[in-house]
Amino acid sequence: MAGALPRSPLAPERFPELPEINGVTFAATAAGVRYTGRKDVMLAVCAPGTAVAGVFTKSATRAAPVLDCQNKIGRNSEAGAAILVNAGNANAFTGRNGTDAVQALVTATSQATSLPEDRVFTASTGVIGEPLAHDRITAHLADLVTNQAPDAIADAASAIMTTDTYAKGAAQTVVIDGTAVRIAGIAKGSGMIAPDMATMLVYIFTDALIEQGALQDLTSSICDRTFNCITVDSDTSTSDSLLVAATGASGVDVADSTDFADALHSVMLDLAHQVVRDGEGATKFVEIAVTGCTDNTAAKTHGLSIANSPLVKTAIAGEDPNWGRVVMAIGKSGAPADRDTLSIWFGDVLVAENGWVSPSYREEDAATHMKGDHIHIRVDCGMGDGQATVWTCDLTHGYIDINADYRS
Numbered sequence: 001m002a003g004a005l006p007r008s009p010l011a012p013e014r015f016p017e018l019p020e021i022n023g024v025t026f027a028a029t030a031a032g033v034r035y036t037g038r039k040d041v042m043l044a045v046c047a048p049g050t051a052v053a054g055v056f057t058k059s060a061t062r063a064a065p066v067l068d069c070q071n072k073i074g075r076n077s078e079a080g081a082a083i084l085v086n087a088g089n090a091n092a093f094t095g096r097n098g099t100d101a102v103q104a105l106v107t108a109t110s111q112a113t114s115l116p117e118d119r120v121f122t123a124s125t126g127v128i129g130e131p132l133a134h135d136r137i138t139a140h141l142a143d144l145v146t147n148q149a150p151d152a153i154a155d156a157a158s159a160i161m162t163t164d165t166y167a168k169g170a171a172q173t174v175v176i177d178g179t180a181v182r183i184a185g186i187a188k189g190s191g192m193i194a195p196d197m198a199t200m201l202v203y204i205f206t207d208a209l210i211e212q213g214a215l216q217d218l219t220s221s222i223c224d225r226t227f228n229c230i231t232v233d234s235d236t237s238t239s240d241s242l243l244v245a246a247t248g249a250s251g252v253d254v255a256d257s258t259d260f261a262d263a264l265h266s267v268m269l270d271l272a273h274q275v276v277r278d279g280e281g282a283t284k285f286v287e288i289a290v291t292g293c294t295d296n297t298a299a300k301t302h303g304l305s306i307a308n309s310p311l312v313k314t315a316i317a318g319e320d321p322n323w324g325r326v327v328m329a330i331g332k333s334g335a336p337a338d339r340d341t342l343s344i345w346f347g348d349v350l351v352a353e354n355g356w357v358s359p360s361y362r363e364e365d366a367a368t369h370m371k372g373d374h375i376h377i378r379v380d381c382g383m384g385d386g387q388a389t390v391w392t393c394d395l396t397h398g399y400i401d402i403n404a405d406y407r408s
Contacts, residue, residue: 005163005165005402006165007165007166008165008166008277008278008279008282009282009283009373010277010278010282010283010284010285010373010393011165011166011277011278012166012274012277015154015157015166015167015169016169016170016171017171018153018154018169018170018171018184018186019171019173019182019184020150020151020182020184021150021182021183021184021205021206021207021247021249022150022182022207022247022249022250023046023047023050023207023247023248023249024044024045024046024047024150024205024245024247025044025045025148025149025150025152026042026043026044026045026148026149026150026152026153026155026156027042027043027143027144027145027146027147027148027149027152027155027156028041028042028043028144028152028155028156028158028159029041029140029143029144029147029159031086031136031137031139031140032136033086033087033088033089033126033132033133033136033137034087034088034089034126034127035087035088038158039155039158039159040086040087040088040159041084041085041086041087041137041140041144041159042083042084042085042155042156042159042160043082043083043084043085043109043141043144043145043148044082044083044156044203044205044245045080045081045082045113045115045145045148046080046081046082046083046205046245046247047080047247047249048078048079048080049078049080049247049248050080050081050245050246050247050248051210051211051212051215051245051246051248052073052081052119052121052212052215052243052244052245052246053073053212053215053216053218053219053220053243053244053246054069054070054073054121054216054219054241054242054243054244055219055220055223055227055242056069056070056240056241056242057240057241059240061092061093062092063090063091063092063093063094063098063124063128064091064092064094064098064099064101064102065091065102065122065123065124065241066123066240066241068102068106068121068122069121069122069123069241069243072118072119072121073216074212074213074216075118077116077118077119079115079116079119080113080115080119081115081119081120081121081245082109082110082113082115082119082120082121083121083122083123083203083243083245084105084109084120084121084122084123084137085122085123085124085125085156085159085160085201085203086123086124086125086126086132086137087124087125087126087159087160087161087162087188088125088126088127088162089124089126089127089130089132089133090124090125090126090127090128091124091132092124092128092129093128093129094129094130094131094132097131097132098131098132101131101132101134102122104134104135104138105120105122105134105137105138106120106122108138108141109122109141112141112142112144112145113145121243123201123241125160125162125188125201126162153169153184153186153205154167154169156186156203157169157186157187157188160186160188160201161188162188162190163190163280163402164188164189164190164278165190165278166278167186168186168187168188168189168271168274168275168278169184169185169186169187169271170184170185170266170267170270170271170274171183171184171185171267172263172264172266172267173263174259174260174262174263176252176254176257176259176260177252179250179251179252180250181206181207181208181250181252181254181260181263182206182207182250183204183205183206183208183263183264183267184204184205184206184267185202185203185204185205185267185268185271186202186203186204186271187200187201187202187203187271187272187274187275188200188201189201189202189232189275189278190232190275190278190279190280200227200240200242200275201240201241201242202227202241202242202243202268202271203242203243203245204242204243204244204245204264204267204268204271205244205245205246205247206244206245206246206247206264207246207247207248207249207250208246208248208250208252208254208260209246209248209250209251209252209253209254210246210248210253210254210255211255214255215244215246218261218264219242219244219264222261222264222265222268223242223268225265225269226265226268226269226271226272227242227268227271227272227275229272229300229303229388229389229390229391230272230273230275230276230390230391230392231304231307231308231390231391231392232275232276232279232280232282232392232393244264272391273285273391276391276392276393277393279392279393279399280398280399280402280403281395281396281397281398281399281400281401281402282393282394282396282398283317283373283393283394283396283398284316284317284372284373284374284375284393284394285373285374285375285391285393286307286313286316286375286376286377286391286392286393286394287374287375287376287377287389287390287391288303288306288307288377288378288379288389288390288391288392289303289376289377289378289379289387289388289389290302290303290306290378290379290380290381290387290388290389290390291378291379291380291381291386291387292341292343292380292381292382292383292384292385292386292387293335293336293381293383293384293385293386293387293388294335294336294381294383294384294386295384295386296386296387296388297335297386298335298336298381298386299335299381299386299387299388300388300390301333301334301335302329302330302333302335302337302379302381302388303379303388303389303390304333304390305329305330305332305333305335306326306329306330306377306379306390307390307391307392308329308392309325309328309329310395311325311328311329312325312326312329313392313393313394313395314394314395314396316370316375316394316395317394317395317396319367319370319371320367320370321346321349321351321363321366321367321369321370323344323346323351323352323357323366326344326377326379327339327342327344327352330342330379330381336381336383337381337383338381338382338383339355340354340355341354341355341381341382341383342354342355342379342380342381342382343379343380343382344377344378344379345376345377345378345379346366346369346370346375346376346377347366347369347375347376348369349361349362349365349366349369351366375394
């Protein structure tokens with residue numbers, strides 16, 4: 001894709017100050033995988049004893065790096081871990097070449113870091129279907145290892161971007177039994193976002209002490225309430241990977257800590273929202289809350305149906321309070337719904353109730369809400385206690401401009 005993209009109007013003012021995580025170091029470099037004049041490879045190295053949990057795309061056309069990482073998650077090891085990520089080429093739909101490229105990167109990283117191969121996790125993001133020039137990456141591994149630093153996480157966040165318009169980071173510090181436990185995470189994602197885990201790359205690091213199985217359970221659970229509740233364009237990537245690495249350096253066992261779970265949830269939700277705010281061509285951040293459903297699964301199904309509807313999303317882009325499109329999206333979702341118990345709000349404006357437009361509805365009130373850059377849509381199905389919240393963005397011509405020539 002030609003040229004740098006303008007920064008999203010929904011972007012935060014700056015990259016946040018992220019705390020150093022004891023037991024983790026980072027480095028990034030410009031390897032020229034696809035881009036020129038920018039860093040496009042990052043390496044994170046974690047200390048011995050680090051527990052690593054992961055969640056990955058359920059796509060039937062998963063990329064070679066995803067399959068390799070999936071095979072390694074859950075293995076208990078006292079060794080450290082390395083995470084190597086490149087941008088510009090997804091190493092997906094590349095057949096035997098893809099598998100060979102992963103093995104070459106794993107072997108070279110293992111040798112450069114003196115870590116076992118089954119503790120080297122790789123990921124690639126970018127164009128699908130083109131062989132990965134892995135030699136361009138391995139040529140820089142020595143420098144990546146030499147330049148490792150605990151305060152270089154911002155460089156790592158920038159190196160993994162593709163069509164992202166800004167680097168994404170989030171952090172939390174929680175005090176447990178008098179000791180500070182720190183969490184810092186980075187993510188990339190802008191298009192091809194419709195999670196069936198999480199359509200992006202996410203790397204979260206903490207100095208908490210937690211056994212791998214407990215960390216895996218916690219990571220998977222929180223993922224379902226954060227990354228699995230966002231969508232930009234309804235397309236699930238071949239390359240989605242989320243890794244959480246816990247070094248244990250704080251010495252604080254967090255296996256039963258709700259404070260730690262809440263802090264990790266906060267970091268993951270923050271990163272998920274940043275991905276939506278950087279949705280390709282996005283000008284509005286949209287929160288869709290669905291209540292009154294037969295169960296939570298039905299509520300989430302309705303929410304994602306609304307969030308993924310091109311008609312709903314283009315109406316939001318045009319600042320049109322077209323509640324009929326919300327009704328359409330609920331009706332087509334396949335989850336239980338009753339037209340005559342349905343209520344819809346745009347912001348605080350009650351638009352529809354009891355299967356018909358609300359007697360108090362004034363379109364100019366809803367239109368005023370639609371002019372903002374943070375849109376709230378609420379739906380109550382009037383059938384039970386099930387509820388869910390999902391997040392999306394509007395669909396503008398900017399999305400077409402970005403994707404019409406992505407490989408050019």
